[in-house]
Amino acid sequence: MTRFLTRRQFGTLVSASAATLAMPGILRAENTGRLLIIGGGFGGASAARFARINYPDVSVTLVEPQTSFVTCPYGNLILGGKRALSDITHSYDGLRARGVDVIHDRAQEIDADGHRVTLASGDVLDYDKLILSPGIGLRWNAIEGYDEAASEVFPHAWWGGDGSQISLLRAQLEALPEGGVVGLAIPDNPFRCPPGPYERISMIAHHLKQANPTAKILAFDAKEGFAKQGLFENAWAELYGDMIEWIPASGDGRIMRVDPGNKLFISEFGEEHSVDMGNVIPPQYAASIARDAGLANDSGWVPVDPRTFEAEAASDIHVIGDANIGTPMPKSGYIANSTAKTAVTAALAEMSGRPAWDDPVYFNTCYSHAGEDYGISVAATFRLSEDGIAATPDSGGVSLQGDLSEMARTRRLEARYADAWYDSITDDMFS
Amino acid sequence: MSTPRIRLPESASEGEEIEIRTLLTHPMITGVSSDDPRDMLTRFEARMNGETVFAYDFANGSAANPTFIFFVRAAAPGEFSFTWTHEDGQSVSAEESVRIS
């Protein structure tokens, strides 16, 4: 016998035995389903909005601990002094107005066989289909000494949370002594938002150029190359002179240990780098809810069916956003938003009668701000082929290279398009 | 040439496996694809207690900032030396010791 412990009643059940337990007074329609979404970020919020618009008979519940959402994209612009925290904080009221049942609680445990999720409060939610968009977990102590306490000294600012991490980083930047050293530790792939660290370097430099022009930025990288590298390095040389030094793994750029007490970064070969402030972006994996549910593989990320985004390890759980792995698509907000819609059509195909999207085509658009009125981008298109999702040949690529003197208009336009992208995609999540 | 970076354990017991990592910052310019004059290392040698235990001959496909990781059976007295030799005959060396118990 199924216990029905949902905190509130949402829609009817498909199964007849359970339907007898539902309260007839609030039934919406026959044969509607219950879509449960965990995570209210780029994947989850997009899924919720899309589902309400396109599947009005399906009840949609969104579980998200934060009462408002601080985006990671445009967080770097706070460091550059071009945005305030309130500009990148979004309310769930728009989704509520569309009929999404938004529950501010933390999903604690998934019972895949029983189709139910237990929340931190102890409440239990039953579902027919689950969209899991939990984002990343930070691998504490993967860099020795970098744990949650250390992140109060060396902020990661790699998830939005309540905005405190990005605010702390901004405050440290404002308090940086004249000519001080800002250290960044950047992880190896795969990680959330591949160009993000380099936009961050740019925005920190943008601030320092005005406020503290003799300061230095040391960017220690566990990789040998990065997204839009040529464009970024060109921008850094054009805009910031020799303020930025990027150190790849082959130059001993992999940070193995941090000592927050003495403000030290220690490299693979034991070099101790003294910094006045540090931003440590640690290695990552799928958020704990996905790993605890046994959905992740040895990589720590969740392998999924490339057509439906259903987890390989469990049926009726579709994992979208940064938590999944196995496609060449980047861990970007853009891809989370697009794949959320595919996942919803796949999850609801059977109960809605509307087919899943069998021949999906995606594109990723990834803008970065490298300076004032200086936008750069990379795009790629992807489609399903025999071997899963693959990048489409002869398409995509980065912004045109060239000196600022001839490219100024393109850079300015791309900065404006980036702003429009931000407004559009956040509307497509929350409005 | 720049100062070599070496990573070794401080101590090991006799016969124990130790991991050795080495890095020398060097551009390794082949002179093939640019106008820059050729600037290449030719050989790297690692010695333990005076005996060569590991070596590498560089060719054009060797990357800049040559890095090696290899595994040695520790033997007393645990004196290690590492030498990078340039094509022009100059070399740079580093010495390290591991306490062997």
Next chain:
Amino acid sequence: MMRQKLLAAAVAITCAGWPLTALGGDADGHMLAQACAGCHGADWGGQGPISDLRGYDHEAFLRAWAEFQADERPATIMNRIARGYSEAEIAALADYFSSLE
């Protein structure tokens, strides 16, 4: 494993050519249009300098897209995106956007 999958993907990029699915059939304009909302506004109504796609003239849409693909229309990013779509998909997008009010 991840790296093997990436290897497979890399081979697909360079060798497989255009997948069969792109060659014809009924492309789903509604779903194809979803990704466009990420820049052109949540309901494709335009955003700042980015154009409104609702009610876009069918022929004009096809022409614009062909010009993007051929780099004959001023663009920052649309030219790069446009080249990733098949004729059937572009036609489905033109149908969809021209039908919106």
Next chain:
Amino acid sequence: MRFSRRSFVSGAAASAALVILPIRVAALDLSDDVAAHVNDILGGRDPREGGIELDAPAVAENGAQVPLTIRVDSPMSEHDHVTAIHIIATANPAPGIGSFHLTPHLTRAEVFTRIRLAEEQEYLVLAELSDGSVLQAAARTAVTQGGCVT
């Protein structure tokens, strides 16, 4: 600068990578100068496929720095060990990448370095053993130019 054993272990774990399956060398079509380079090393010997594990990225963001770990199945004893490992490019301006020289003082026939690949290509690995025989393997790495990759 020295490391404690603890930081040593975590370092090794952090750099752990997955293994790609070797490509059969016999299936490759080698250019004349690559074949000549290989024949110089072989000196008339007939190499066997297998016994070599290559760990390298299938896609490298930077062809100038492609990490490569080579593991040869060998006891590394006085009488049975790997004496040399050669890496050969098939599509670089010159075939030679580099040659390791190994001794029984090593606990395992496992080495790491970084190599240069001018473009996407296969690269060969030849391992010479103390009994005079030679093992061979190959792998392929694609080189991208800093796209927004995962």
